[in-house]
Amino acid sequence: MDKTIQTPAEAVAAIPDGATVMIGGFGGSGAPIELIHALIDHGAKHLTVVNNNAGNGHVGLAALIEQGRVDKLICSFPRSADPSVFVDCYTAGKIALEIVPQGTLAERIRAGGAGIPAFYTPTAFGTEVAEGKPIAEFDGRSYVQERWLKADVALIKGALGDAHGNMTYRMAARNFNPLMATAATTTIAQVSNIVPLGGIDPEHVITPGIFVDHLVEVANPAQEEELNRAEAVYP
Amino acid sequence: MDKTIQTPAEAVAAIPDGATVMIGGFGGSGAPIELIHALIDHGAKHLTVVNNNAGNGHVGLAALIEQGRVDKLICSFPRSADPSVFVDCYTAGKIALEIVPQGTLAERIRAGGAGIPAFYTPTAFGTEVAEGKPIAEFDGRSYVQERWLKADVALIKGALGDAHGNMTYRMAARNFNPLMATAATTTIAQVSNIVPLGGIDPEHVITPGIFVDHLVEVANPAQEEELNRAEAVYP
Amino acid sequence: MIDITDIKLSNAQIAWRAAQDIEDGAYVNLGIGFPEMVARFQPEGKQAVFHTENGVLDFGKAPALGDEDWDLINAGKKAITLKPGTSFFHHADSFAMVRGGHLDLAVLGAYQVAQNGDLANWSTGKGGIPAVGGAMDLVQSAKRIAVLTDHVTKKGDPKLVEACTMPLTGVGCVTRVYSSLAVIDIENEHFVVREKVPSIPMDDLQSLTGARLHTDGPVTDLICPKDLA
């Protein structure tokens, strides 16, 4: 078993039009820029994207949106230093938006990966975000029922990876990445280093290989924040 | 802030009669033997205990049951090499038993720690274990509603710990320990080594300190399996 | 009616047969006891990745006697070993793997299997102390559920039945049965015989089964190596 793939282009080649794609990261931290750019080159369109944010500047997720590939975005916080790409698309009615509270977004993705079709949360009870959702009372308190969230594909970014798909992450770049790995039919990871099997201490594995389908090594990956400070534009 | 305590006896001294106590471990692996024995010495009774099993031999949880301290056990698998203590108590009607499928037990504890009052699982649908529980259909499949599980106290066992309560575990001794740490009002941990703050790499922390209230160092902790092979009896 | 004593497969042979169907890289959970033997018989070049509920993936075989580390065990509380690729995780993550449908296969024992795929393997329903462990999670969520079992009980009663009379572990979950006499798929609520030991006539196999056996194409000979350790 060897889950490694040579290039980001090969890794994303099978993503079809209309796919639901989870993209890891919180802002630029943990965003798999090279995989997103490969997806732009690949050309898949009419995507539904799940991400915490809505992109920043003109690279990564913002570039995917700017290229008109995203029909719908499911996120918690579509603001950033420069959200102009998303704002323009949204204002022009070119992209649908589903706002999900951040903890609910995380838990819905975890539930998707963990086979929990629905759960109850106190979050958003009594707010317009909960409108239309089932409400139930437990021990005298009211909760909102939320459904799992799954995807066809997850694009994630890690630090170390091995041929069986075991992975680690770098600091706060962990965020949504390990969750999304569990909730997609196909999980594609870029890692800074592919190490030999056994190169990750079993105690330090964050994502066990069972959740990862393909890994590609991207040494010295781009950081969205740095690209934006350099005013980079993709493609 | 310093969460360390000098002895197991001091660590468990405030556990009251009638408490619900989660005890980590899967069989003997990860079982906090010294804390359980300190709890026996402490004398609290009418306890409800949550554990995957029901004790083995005459040490640890089996000893706690043998001393007549446990009114009710919530577990998935009350069998072991020598479950005679539990079997005798159960047959004599001295202990109540709630059987919970292992994954549901784990998820109920996680839900308790994560503020999820209820969730749906496919597990046990159509079986007698699901009798009386609400059933709901999602996407054409039937699921059982399960409630969170919380405790007054969790007794857990780790490898390294620091004064802020950050912890690691040793191999498969991890099991229920990190979950129970999150689901109890007071979490008491025994660790093999208390290390200086910063002594655990931030990437390798399994239980962040927010979930741990008290830590006690028990160097070279007893292993239930080894005690039983030596036919140990406590007290 | 033929005497099956000498023609039925041993547990090791049943486990061997089940092992032949496991694909390279498949994620597999082996139930406590007899199903654990499957790990011994993986064909060359077909390396499954084993999962154990208590939080270990991709572990190695049992250590030599005396080399056990009792913090490194499987769900049956037997000692296992590390190998390159092993990872540890807590119980909620472990059952996220199970419940989330990430396992390709779970291999379990059975008291009874019904033709609709219902499985009874956790309680005889006769009193005693119930103990379910992880079986109820596994049977509802792994992609395929294989059962390894004697074709009949020690008393000679069928274990493959029209409807289970013992308490269920899961409903409509079993996809294939490797019995001591046959390999039988469960399809559309029917038992479909794929293979049988050569020396048992189909009629006798039917007599030893509590529900109608169907065929769908040829029934091939079920032949296993004889001296399996």
Add this chain to the structure above:
Amino acid sequence: MIDITDIKLSNAQIAWRAAQDIEDGAYVNLGIGFPEMVARFQPEGKQAVFHTENGVLDFGKAPALGDEDWDLINAGKKAITLKPGTSFFHHADSFAMVRGGHLDLAVLGAYQVAQNGDLANWSTGKGGIPAVGGAMDLVQSAKRIAVLTDHVTKKGDPKLVEACTMPLTGVGCVTRVYSSLAVIDIENEHFVVREKVPSIPMDDLQSLTGARLHTDGPVTDLICPKDLA
């Protein structure tokens, strides 16, 4: 009616006052923006442990300009630093801390706070692009919810009101308001004034508030250091 321009507290002073109430070892989440200033003003010997939604606990202050590592940021996407005791975890674990009631305190900004504790701080309801982030999770689950806010809007309208007119972030959740003029608890669906800046008469404070102010014991002087950086 007194002109409050010169007597109201600066944001730094409000943050300073809030910081004085945080106990040693408290687990605290500071909202994006103005509430982040609270970390600067922790009293000697009272060291809170800060949580950020994006998966870091017990982190240090901002790095020097040019020393940023953009994989080490807070929820406001500002660079932070490691310190002994820092830990990383994923988003589901991070919100397990939040939703599970493990945070002692969340400190947030507000558009409006109602006397029953309802909070509106995520959307003005006037169109534009909604963005909720982690606020809805925090307000329903942290043990205490403190709001830092100007007492009135730039136009002079009350921000402490009988009932919120803007979309709610959470219901009945706010426990204490640190405003630019007063410290006000929310108890039994009432605003209870604990402290006020010395130079504002109670009647004027009432005039600047959209709901009835109550007292329950003496109202002490709210005095903050002047030159806070």
